[in-house]
Amino acid sequence: MKSERAECGFLSQRLHELGNSLDEYLRFEHPDAMSRYAEWHGALARSLPEEGVGIEQVVAELGQHIIPNGSQIPNPGCTAFITTGATSVGVLASLAGSVAAPQRLGLTAFNYLEELSLEWMAEMFELRPEMKGLYSSGGSVANLVALGAARQWAFERLGIDPSRDGVQRPCRIYATAASHHTVHRSAAVLGMGRNAIITIAVDEQGRMCADALRQQLQADLQDEQLTDRGCVPVAIVGNAGTTNAGVIDPLHDIGVLAREFDIWFHVDGAYGLPGILDPQVRPLYKGLSMADSVIVDPHKWLGAPVGIGATYVRDRSLLYRAFTQEESDYLEGSVRDDNFQHSMDGLGIPYYDFGVELSAPSRGAVVWALIREIGKEGMRERVCRHNAMARRVAELAHAHPNLEVVQEPTLSICCFRYLDNDAGELNTLNREIHRQLVHQGRSIPSTAMINGVLAIRPCFVGARTTWEHAEQVVEEVIAAGDALRNVRA
Numbered sequence: 001m002k003s004e005r006a007e008c009g010f011l012s013q014r015l016h017e018l019g020n021s022l023d024e025y026l027r028f029e030h031p032d033a034m035s036r037y038a039e040w041h042g043a044l045a046r047s048l049p050e051e052g053v054g055i056e057q058v059v060a061e062l063g064q065h066i067i068p069n070g071s072q073i074p075n076p077g078c079t080a081f082i083t084t085g086a087t088s089v090g091v092l093a094s095l096a097g098s099v100a101a102p103q104r105l106g107l108t109a110f111n112y113l114e115e116l117s118l119e120w121m122a123e124m125f126e127l128r129p130e131m132k133g134l135y136s137s138g139g140s141v142a143n144l145v146a147l148g149a150a151r152q153w154a155f156e157r158l159g160i161d162p163s164r165d166g167v168q169r170p171c172r173i174y175a176t177a178a179s180h181h182t183v184h185r186s187a188a189v190l191g192m193g194r195n196a197i198i199t200i201a202v203d204e205q206g207r208m209c210a211d212a213l214r215q216q217l218q219a220d221l222q223d224e225q226l227t228d229r230g231c232v233p234v235a236i237v238g239n240a241g242t243t244n245a246g247v248i249d250p251l252h253d254i255g256v257l258a259r260e261f262d263i264w265f266h267v268d269g270a271y272g273l274p275g276i277l278d279p280q281v282r283p284l285y286k287g288l289s290m291a292d293s294v295i296v297d298p299h300k301w302l303g304a305p306v307g308i309g310a311t312y313v314r315d316r317s318l319l320y321r322a323f324t325q326e327e328s329d330y331l332e333g334s335v336r337d338d339n340f341q342h343s344m345d346g347l348g349i350p351y352y353d354f355g356v357e358l359s360a361p362s363r364g365a366v367v368w369a370l371i372r373e374i375g376k377e378g379m380r381e382r383v384c385r386h387n388a389m390a391r392r393v394a395e396l397a398h399a400h401p402n403l404e405v406v407q408e409p410t411l412s413i414c415c416f417r418y419l420d421n422d423a424g425e426l427n428t429l430n431r432e433i434h435r436q437l438v439h440q441g442r443s444i445p446s447t448a449m450i451n452g453v454l455a456i457r458p459c460f461v462g463a464r465t466t467w468e469h470a471e472q473v474v475e476e477v478i479a480a481g482d483a484l485r486n487v488r489a
């Protein structure tokens, strides 16, 4: 019978083998996992093992059957997802944390790096100094935590503690149709209900209409049915980079209205907050300083391994009241005074009381490593390059008779499509072009619906994705479109 191998010195040998398999994977010279489905499925589909095979065999199987049949997301030609392949330093820091700090708790370097890296990001993205944060698993939870703070603030002012007593009144959250669906889900989980989301009209470029927002806020104040039921306006949500098209709402105008109507202003920058590093688009972030909460996903543009989002709020004590756990014996630090002499003497900054996760990995070390490796200037260079690549795609599309830009890029997303006067349904045609690209496996964009128009949507966020990938996706769309035309002709 095999027992587990956990002795010292054993990990480094296995890491070496694993590293070779991963480097090999990242060359993307292997066929796609689907084309080898029968092979790996046959090797992996086994019943529950009664006896173990031992770690050598497990590492061998990882290298042989599993890693080579992984995801296309880290492929530099893959621009489909807004999450991306992790950079090497992020992977290494993540591994370091999983070995040396399986929890972010304790008076350790890892607990300290949670706070330090949050401060670094806040400074890099020009948040106000009083904005304090915490990590969670991604934008979904980051939005939930931020809106939890908004709910707490809105109800406490009415003398109600919503985390203790629940939400007993109708609530409203104002957002656009392009807001991420996790905003709706957060409203549901926080007991306000999906119907709390009121959709505000957008302009031709997909940005929230400040005038429409003002009208809605005023109308709601005067609506006797709502006011009689004690309706609580909980938050206005502005996008700093929508997922579909990278649109940035007029944050300043929204912020002014939020102040005027005294409503919490939340900015969802899960994808787009790092865009502020690009001097060409930085002016669009004017008004960010008025936000009461902001989220960003290091596992998107910053290149962290997936599972890292961050929420910032202007007052972390709100989070404490919204999310603190009941006192419990299992959460005692071993020492309760400030006489710390050992890393187990205290639990460090109590992030577990600011959000919805108790046990959680040390994510701060990962973000620290990402920023430490290339600095703010390295991040800026990447963001500027990706934004310029999206503009380059738009430029190429404008110049080509058979291409059309569906939505001009704001950040690193460009939505465009192939045109053919003789083809009946352009949405069908572009869906077919997209499918061909995905099957070829060199350029893998996604599609996006923009006002009923199906667009090809490359989103440049991967650290390994460069100019040639931007030009390649345009060339491949043209080639696939032309070929389909010839088939019909």
Ligand SMILES: *Cc1c(COP(=O)(O)O)cnc(C)c1O
Pocket (backbone or CB within 6 Å): 082, 137, 138, 139, 140, 141, 143, 180, 182, 241, 242, 243, 268, 269, 270, 271, 297, 309
């Ligand atoms: C990706 C995204 C989210 C959700 O984040 P996850 O990390 O996928 O949970 C929320 N808002 C926006 C704008 C996003 O782009």
